[in-house]
Amino acid sequence: MRVAFGGALTALLLSLSPAFAETLIATRTDGVVIARFHIPEGEGWCINWRHSVQGFEVSDCYLNQGGLMVLDRSHLPDFAAGLDHIPGRGIQLSDGMGGYWIVDLNEPVPGNAYILRPGSAKVDHRITTATAEASLSAAAYHDRVTIALIPDD
Secondary structure, eight states: OOOOOOHHHHHHHHHHSOOOOEEEEEEOTTSOEEEEEEEOTTOEEEEEEEOTTTOOEEEEEEEEETTEEEEEEEEESSOOTTOOOOTTSSEEEEOSSSOEEEEOOOEEOGGGEEEEOOOOTTTOOEEEOSSOEEEHHHHHTTSOEEEEEEEOO
């Protein structure tokens, strides 16, 4: 059975639903914001970097789920040092190019924030969204950077 809603009813229902539009910020220990992105509900971003030994790109990707920062998936091009799938934590799928994705992680990040210490330009830790990118390594090499999802003002 299919139920159709009129335009006015749909608009009313959408206006009653929280939007959970959030801002993703990366802040150095001195309080300087080095990256800022608007992340609407259901959209996401990735932290990308090059493996320090192998040099290939690794990604951890997050979503804004109802205002929560949630680790959604990771891309690992190889089982190199420090990279592995932990059974029971997401589902491992081939990427078709010799690497793999770990999907369906669905892990909320405690406090909607975590600390990252960006590596050198060779490693180049970056935040990437669908439309923009910011290098954390260029702005805060080896500094403690807090990456946080905060409510829009």
